[in-house]
Amino acid sequence: MSEDLQVFVPFWGDPGLLYTTVESVRAQTDHRWTLTIVDDCYPDPGVARHFALEDDPRITYLRNETNLGIADNFEKCRRLATHDLVMFLGCDDLLHPDFVARARELMATYPDAAILQMGVQVIDESGAVAAPLGDRIKAMLRPRSRPTRLLSGEDLAVSLLRGNWLYWPSLVFRRSWLVDRPFRADLPIVLDLALILDIVRDGGALVLDSRKAFSYRRHAESLSSAAALDGSRFEDDRRYFREVGADLAAIGWSRAARAARRRWTSRLHGLTLLPQALRGPQRRRSVHHIWTHVTG
Secondary structure: OOOOEHHHHHEEOOOHHHHHHHHHHOOOOOOOOOEEEEEEOOHHHHHHHHHHOOOOOOOOEEEEEOOOOOOHHHHHHHHHOOEEEEEOOOOOOOOOOOHHHHHHHHHHHOOOOOEEEEEEEOOOOOOOOOOOOHHHHHHHHHOOOOOEEEEEEHHHHHHHOOOOOHHHHHHHEHHHHHOOOOOOHHHHHOHHHHHHHHHHHHOOOEEEEEEEEEEEOOOOOOOOHHHHHOOOOHHHHHHHHHHHHHHHHHHOOOOHHHHHHHHHHHHHHHHHHHHHHHHHHHHHHHHHHHHHHHHH
């Protein structure tokens, strides 16, 4: 198996930001990487024309025949993975120049780790450093890494269920932990947490590094925020937390099961959205869904 970092970019979004993302991969100080863009039928023929001119043999562009949707496009990327180290990079996020070098170094240092989370800088739509409330809360929830720390077992599950402080597009996975774990098509909004907790439950450890090597672009409007206002995100949240709580209780992880039942940060998130929901065009429906989630 190759020791290169295999980067997948499931694409649907702004082509200009995608090209910037690709350039951030090309600018790596460690050249042991490959990049595959999987275009989920974005309606702009210019994207295909752009990559038809690409002459870097490490970069591959694929376009789905039909639109698969977010969960199935992630699943296609998972099935395409062949290298030992894999990541699902957001189509508008940025790798810092030392990302690949640092990722390969840490995964070699921790050969039993399943997942790597390096330090993340949050940026806004224009690329300026930002600190929205949700990301400030993530920072408070994230364990201290001293500067690098290995986390696993029920303690890690409890921490993530209290509040998911990970940044999914920045994570590096060891492929052996992905082979038999397909993405949940029925959980498009929380499919990341579902996969990660499956790995943690089965014994996978996570390396947490404090060095910032990734820029995560936070948009004011996103799939998850829109889904939160119409209630679908919180319906998925409640269903998943019930499911994972029962699963963890069955293996004796009582503290993790209790954290899943309480889901306090998810409920707090709902509370912060109430003012926006009250101003929305479907305010009665939105407020009903959100208040149901907040009150449990």
